[in-house]
Amino acid sequence: MSCASLYAPELRARGFRMTSQRKAILHVLHHSGDHLSPAEIFERARREAPGLTYPTVYRTLEFLAKNGLAMPAHIVGKKQLAYQIVGESHHHLICRSCGSSLEVGLDALEPAIRQLEASSGYRFINSHVTLLGLCPKCQKEAG
Amino acid sequence: MSCASLYAPELRARGFRMTSQRKAILHVLHHSGDHLSPAEIFERARREAPGLTYPTVYRTLEFLAKNGLAMPAHIVGKKQLAYQIVGESHHHLICRSCGSSLEVGLDALEPAIRQLEASSGYRFINSHVTLLGLCPKCQKEAG
DNA sequence: TAATTTATTGCAAAAATTTGCAATAAGGAA
């Protein structure tokens, strides 16, 4: 039984279908856990779903994002938009000069989000935070 | 004197040049204050810099992002990456079903960022937060 | 001001992403 079956009931309940292409893409995202570009996702998912095409990859990623199963992130310095499975919130601190990045915890955000759910009426809020700064090394080089 | 001259010294100090194209694009971003797509930026900036081309728009936006003058944001539901001048941090709460969005304050984040500057050694940290949820209307429709 | 250096631009072509539409296949009903 594939890990994708974890997601199937949620999709079906909303009237969507679990296809071999979606299974393959979810499988790749789920097991990587990291940010992956559409090209990386295409290459890996194609092993399980041979006929897979690029339009399907792009459409599936947008679909997963709309349904809260994946999160898109524009990583400064990389050209392509990258996607990541939604699990725990991952927050990134990125150097805008050299592009090096650091995974950071922002537990401070959690209470604020709960409060926001209460005040805004929105629910199931996922957060994606990108922090841009200058890393110590690049501060020195910049003088 | 154009608003772009506000940014010129900072660029020159780092060995970059203030060109008519950059002036035009900064002017557009500065006065809009909002997220704009490359196409919108191209159209508006072209009025002031007639020879402006698309490659220049894309390169300039990436350049501004790398240098902390603009922030890119992938707005779910929109196809294109959008850019916004860096001023106060703007944070967005977006409905992943209908795409409607809300500007939210996250002052709660500020202390955490200051603390992060201290612990990580990174400096000049700008934040960009995207929160995805379901708006009240779409919660009803989803049952 | 004129000359020099090189960051930046425009052009043309390449690559990535999106779209329309007919064909396919998932999931429910018979």
Added chain:
DNA sequence: TTCCTTATTGCAAATTTTTGCAATAAATTA
């Protein structure tokens, strides 16, 4: 299981974004 409905896919073409390179022009020096 077989049939039916329609969400989803693949294909081909359109559009958007990126890249290489020669030409241009910003800023510094003489």
